[in-house]
Amino acid sequence: xxxxxxxxxxxxxxxxxxxxxxxxxxxxxxxxxxxxxxxxxxxxxxxxxxxxxxxxxxxxxxxxxxxxxxxxxxxxxxxxxxxxxxxxxxxxxxxxxxxxxxxxxxxxxxxxxxxxxxxxxxxxxxxxxxxxxxxxxxxxxxxxxxxxxxxxxxxxxxxxxxxxxxxxxxxxxxxxxxxxxxxxxxxxxxxxxxxxxxxxxxxxxxxxxxxxxxxxxxxxxxxxxxxxxxxxxxxxxxxxxxxxxxxxxxxxxxxxxxxxxxxx
Numbered sequence: 001x002x003x004x005x006x007x008x009x010x011x012x013x014x015x016x017x018x019x020x021x022x023x024x025x026x027x028x029x030x031x032x033x034x035x036x037x038x039x040x041x042x043x044x045x046x047x048x049x050x051x052x053x054x055x056x057x058x059x060x061x062x063x064x065x066x067x068x069x070x071x072x073x074x075x076x077x078x079x080x081x082x083x084x085x086x087x088x089x090x091x092x093x094x095x096x097x098x099x100x101x102x103x104x105x106x107x108x109x110x111x112x113x114x115x116x117x118x119x120x121x122x123x124x125x126x127x128x129x130x131x132x133x134x135x136x137x138x139x140x141x142x143x144x145x146x147x148x149x150x151x152x153x154x155x156x157x158x159x160x161x162x163x164x165x166x167x168x169x170x171x172x173x174x175x176x177x178x179x180x181x182x183x184x185x186x187x188x189x190x191x192x193x194x195x196x197x198x199x200x201x202x203x204x205x206x207x208x209x210x211x212x213x214x215x216x217x218x219x220x221x222x223x224x225x226x227x228x229x230x231x232x233x234x235x236x237x238x239x240x241x242x243x244x245x246x247x248x249x250x251x252x253x254x255x256x257x258x259x260x261x262x263x264x
Contacts, residue, residue, distance in 0.1 A: 025083070027091045030098050033079050033118045040077040048072055080119045084143075088125070093118050138162050139174050156197055165193035220245060221259045228260070 026032065049067030051057075058064050083089050092098040094117040101110050123143035138159055145151040156163045166174070171194045220241060227237045234256065241252040 025085060025089055025091045029081060030092055030095045030116055030118055033081065034116045036079050037077045041074055044074045080121060083120060083122050089120060089122055093120055139170065160197060163196045166196045167193055171196060220255050224259050
């Protein structure tokens with residue numbers, strides 16, 4: 001996720017461990033961070049090149065070659081890595097560490113190899129939130145309780161004035177940091193802000209409904225297997241599913257086809 005503003009700087013947020021496939025530490029993160037930053041600068045250069053050439057503002061061979069004027073500047077890029085793993089981050093946090101340049105025999109290289117350090121934040125282990133501005137302070141506080149519905153709701157209720165009318169930029173950042181980009185629904189207030197308390201309640205309710213549906217499917221699968229083991233035919237099993245789970249004939253047939261595995 002990338003943010004930019006009128007202060008002419010760009011912030012990129014990289015969220016780690018929001019899905020099970022990412023629940024391990026990425027030990028090459030300094031290289032990934034460098035790549036993200038470099039690509040951001042490449043994109044800026046491309047945009048400036050396009051603008052300068054469209055407006056025919058380039059003069060001299062050097063400017064034509066680079067596509068930039070001598071007076072052009074790029075916006076600084078800040079990449080922040082959010083790591084949500086249960087285990088404490090034990091990977092390298094800078095390029096020199098990854099290269100092993102701290103070893104005595106490589107000491108001379110430190111003078112010539114530029115270092116790159118990642119901005120790593122582990123919300124679970126944040127202690128001094130007061131060093132952040134108000135918005136980040138409250139959102140980071142929320143992230144500490146993201147694993148517990150009760151604790152998260154208690155925290156949001158204690159900051160209800162903020163979360164019931166959160167601005168859109170902060171809301172979008174919170175969605176990414178919570179790993180709920182597609183499922184957290186926005187409900188705008190008359191003031192133009194968003195009621196995140198209501199959005200979070202809706203998200204949890206969706207989770208409850210999804211869990212209930214999964215529970216029903218597990219019950220249907222188990223019941224079908226029992227009836228099949230006892231030698232019940234297809235029609236009898238469909239009748240049982242309709243009666244026990246209050247299913248329509250069509251729905252019962254769909255479940256039967258989904259869970260019935262014919263003997264080879």
